[in-house]
Amino acid sequence: MIPGREGLYAPIPDDVPENLKAALRARGIDRLYRHQAQAWDAAQRGEHVAIVTPTASGKSLCYTLPVVAAAMTSRAKALYLFPTKALAQDQVAELLELNRAGELGVKAFTFDGDTPGDARQAIRLNGDIVVSNPDMLHQAILPHHTKWAQFFENLRYVVIDEIHTYRGVFGSHVTNVLRRLKRICAFYGVRPQFILCSATIGNPREHAQALIEDAVHAITESGAPTGDKHVLLWNPPVVNADLGLRASARSQSNRIARIAIKSGLKTLVFAQSRLMVEVLTKYLKDVFDHDPRKPARIRAYRGGYLPTERRAAERDMRDGRIDGIISTSALELGVDIGSLDVVVLNGYPGTVAATWQRFGRAGRRQKPSLGVLVANSQPLDQYVVRHPDFFADAPPEHARTAPDQPLILFDHIRCAAFELPFTVRELFGPIEPEVYLEALAETEVVHREGERWEWIADSYPANAVSLRSVADGNFVVVDRSDGRQVIIAEVDYSAAALTLYEGAIHMVQSTPYQVERLDWEGRKAFVTRTRVDYYTDSIDYTKLKVLERFDGGGAGRGDAHHGEVHVVRRVAGYKKIRYYTHENIGYGPVNLPDQELHTTAVWWQLPQAVLLAWFGSRQDALDGFLGAAYALHIVATVAVMADARDLQKSVGNGDGAWFATADAGGRGQLRGVEGNALAVGEIELDQGRQFVPTVYLYDNFPGGVGLSEPLWTRQEELVRRAIELVERCDCRSGCPACVGPVLAVDEHKDAMTPKALARRVLGLLVEADASRDASPAWA
Numbered sequence: 051m052i053p054g055r056e057g058l059y060a061p062i063p064d065d066v067p068e069n070l071k072a073a074l075r076a077r078g079i080d081r082l083y084r085h086q087a088q089a090w091d092a093a094q095r096g097e098h099v100a101i102v103t104p105t106a107s108g109k110s111l112c113y114t115l116p117v118v119a120a121a122m123t124s125r126a127k128a129l130y131l132f133p134t135k136a137l138a139q140d141q142v143a144e145l146l147e148l149n150r151a152g153e154l155g156v157k158a159f160t161f162d163g164d165t166p167g168d169a170r171q172a173i174r175l176n177g178d179i180v181v182s183n184p185d186m187l188h189q190a191i192l193p194h195h196t197k198w199a200q201f202f203e204n205l206r207y208v209v210i211d212e213i214h215t216y217r218g219v220f221g222s223h224v225t226n227v228l229r230r231l232k233r234i235c236a237f238y239g240v241r242p243q244f245i246l247c248s249a250t251i252g253n254p255r256e257h258a259q260a261l262i263e264d265a266v267h268a269i270t271e272s273g274a275p276t277g278d279k280h281v282l283l284w285n286p287p288v289v290n291a292d293l294g295l296r297a298s299a300r301s302q303s304n305r306i307a308r309i310a311i312k313s314g315l316k317t318l319v320f321a322q323s324r325l326m327v328e329v330l331t332k333y334l335k336d337v338f339d340h341d342p343r344k345p346a347r348i349r350a351y352r353g354g355y356l357p358t359e360r361r362a363a364e365r366d367m368r369d370g371r372i373d374g375i376i377s378t379s380a381l382e383l384g385v386d387i388g389s390l391d392v393v394v395l396n397g398y399p400g401t402v403a404a405t406w407q408r409f410g411r412a413g414r415r416q417k418p419s420l421g422v423l424v425a426n427s428q429p430l431d432q433y434v435v436r437h438p439d440f441f442a443d444a445p446p447e448h449a450r451t452a453p454d455q456p457l458i459l460f461d462h463i464r465c466a467a468f469e470l471p472f473t474v475r476e477l478f479g480p481i482e483p484e485v486y487l488e489a490l491a492e493t494e495v496v497h498r499e500g501e502r503w504e505w506i507a508d509s510y511p512a513n514a515v516s517l518r519s520v521a522d523g524n525f526v527v528v529d530r531s532d533g534r535q536v537i538i539a540e541v542d543y544s545a546a547a548l549t550l551y552e553g554a555i556h557m558v559q560s561t562p563y564q565v566e567r568l569d570w571e572g573r574k575a576f577v578t579r580t581r582v583d584y585y586t587d588s589i590d591y592t593k594l595k596v597l598e599r600f601d602g603g604g605a606g607r608g609d610a611h612h613g614e615v616h617v618v619r620r621v622a623g624y625k626k627i628r629y630y631t632h633e634n635i636g637y638g639p640v641n642l643p644d645q646e647l648h649t650t651a652v653w654w655q656l657p658q659a660v661l662l663a664w665f666g667s668r669q670d671a672l673d674g675f676l677g678a679a680y681a682l683h684i685v686a687t688v689a690v691m692a693d694a695r696d697l698q699k700s701v702g703n704g705d706g707a708w709f710a711t712a713d714a715g716g717r718g719q720l721r722g723v724e725g726n727a728l729a730v731g732e733i734e735l736d737q738g739r740q741f742v743p744t745v746y747l748y749d750n751f752p753g754g755v756g757l758s759e760p761l762w763t764r765q766e767e768l769v770r771r772a773i774e775l776v777e778r779c780d781c782r783s784g785c786p787a788c789v790g791p792v793l794a795v796d797e798h799k800d801a802m803t804p805k806a807l808a809r810r811v812l813g814l815l816v817e818a819d820a821s822r823d824a825s826p827a828w829a
Contacts, residue, residue: 118154303330310392319396325587465512471503531578552565
């Protein structure tokens with residue numbers, strides 16, 4: 051249990067306008083938390099401010115007070131940036147309520163993709179506070195800044211909330227968007243103050259300063275009171291001791307949520323996928339919403355629902371009409387959904403920071419709360435529940451960005467040149483853009499005229515640059531059950547192949563629809579309502595093929611390479627899984643285009659003669675490579691300050707075979723996939739196929755973002771760092787801090803533990819003489 055604490059308070063500052071004080075009192079606020087008062091003082095001193103306090107600590111008032119006060123007293127403008135539309139809608143609702151409470155006369159509007167065209171001009175001219183997101187700032191505001199001239203001339207504050215989400219590729223893009231924003235502000239003669247807010251991360255001040263590239267006053271001590279927080283790590287019971295099988299996390303999450311809701315506790319369940327959200331919603335609705343005459347007590351909340359559906363769900367949550375909510379990470383951020391008592395996590399989210407962020411959604415009104423982490427069968431989940439000290443003592447992860455990666459930088463210099471001419475010797479952030487402008491001049495999109503670089507092309511560059519590196523063209527789900535065609539949902543491009551194949555059961559608020567036809571080119575899935583006792587889950591495989599080697603050389607007893615690779619993801623078929631029993635009741639084929647990615651990678655491999663000499667079996671060699679890949683991935687992400695999602699690892703066969711990484715048992719298997727065949731089998735050495743396990747680290751970004759080149763130049767250093775990581779780890783057999791979590795059966799091995807096998811692979815990759823590892827296995 052984490053004990054609650056009393057609040058630390060401060061009076062409302064004297065220089066807050068009287069009307070604003072009256073509005074606060076009308077809403078029951080007659081004093082501030084200490085961190086809110088500190089934020090006000092820092093803003094009045096003209097400093098950039100970062101507020102990094104736990105969930106539900108009143109961060110929004112930290113920026114609302116100075117922004118509204120400036121709008122009232124000097125007609126100053128403010129721009130709010132939120133990572134999601136739901137957060138933006140939530141903040142505008144809060145601002146309007148405060149405005150009404152004190153008749154403040156401050157106008158606040160959302161400006162996003164759902165804003166009607168006829169409303170946009172009114173917002174540009176009349177909005178005191180414009181609430182938007184980085185994508186709209188990038189594509190719709192900055193390129194048309196002349197239409198926003200009156201707004202920019204009076205821009206005093208830029209508020210950026212949930213900055214912990216701006217990391218990796220997305221964060222690198224957003225840093226460049228902010229460079230463009232500051233450049234345009236300078237053109238209009240203003241230098242706005244930035245107020246940033248974040249959930250708890252390991253490097254709050256550094257991350258805030260990296261985003262805005264300026265000094266920041268960080269406030270990290272919360273003055274908000276908290277209730278007692280109980281945390282329960284729940285390992286499902288063993289159902290087959292001989293095989294070591296446990297009950298599913300799904301069934302246990304359902305059971306815990308059912309008990310909590312029946313006890314009168316408001317409950318939020320986080321699931322790891324949209325499919326699991328719908329399955330759990332169905333299970334809980336079967337218990338609590340079986341009578342259609344009564345209002346629904348259970349709601350699902352996830353991406354892909356239409357805006358009207360999401361807004362209705364948010365209102366019902368806020369008003370307390372919902373007893374159980376099942377959501378993806380969409381509710382991890384600070385959308386106000388009212389008072390919650392229990393949060394259940396169906397599986398470990400993957401990071402300590404995300405776990406505490408989700409647990410923080412409960413107990414928002416100073417009440418005691420319960421957070422339950424239900425482990426699934428994956429090794430990482432099992433490690434966390436078997437070693438609770440690892441979870442309790444681990445610090446939150448660091449958020450990192452790399453805004454000066456050449457490809458990202460080049461995109462935004464092109465966008466910035468369209469928005470305003472560059473002058474010779476002008477800096478873009480800390481970068482001298484001259485070399486990029488010369489490259490643009492060669493493609494005849496800019497032209498140097500004296501001391502200026504002028505845009506001369508007809509193209510509109512921002513439209514071609516995605517901040518989130520997701521392919522364009524979302525799919526719409528069209529229901530034609532009643533002879534009409536009604537759009538009921540939306541699915542992003544990257545998830546369409548996994549969820550909208552013909553025969554798939556696609557659920558919306560737990561109502562099942564069967565996909566009858568998928569128009570891939572037209573981005574439409576046609577569905578009809580159905581009554582079935584199963585749901586579907588896709589079967590997919592990944593293959594990585596080397597296209598071109600830029601460089602290569604020896605690496606110990608093996609070799610290392612840097613080059614261009616082709617990554618293919620194929621959905622080969624789907625399984626039909628019966629509700630409740632979760633038995634597999636059939637398969638179906640899928641014929642869809644492969645999802646392809648051209649990118650750059652660095653990779654290591656050992657020749658077959660070395661494998662035969664130093665490993666007792668093919669499985670030992672493969673397990674060693676899986677552990678080595680895990681360790682290399684850890685040290686590589688630190689070395690280039692990348693987000694783990696942007697730098698992916700893969701272990702595959704050197705001949706480009708398809709590979710299913712680790713199965714539930716934690717051991718890797720090479721598998722062959724012929725066409726769309728669903729039956730897959732291990733590739734045996736005596737089938738005439740070379741067995742050359744290979745560790746790949748590749749940029750998970752079309753064309754790469756420059757992560758692989760510095761990895762290549764430091765490849766020997768990376769392997770030595772990985773060896774240090776493995777050797778200095780206190781674990782015996784392997785853990786998430788070195789070679790990845792291992793099963794209990796592996797912890798009791800005498801010699802060839804996953805940790806020992808990974809150490810052997812790493813030693814062979816860096817040492818020409820690997821004698822200190824062990825004698826050759828087959829000697």
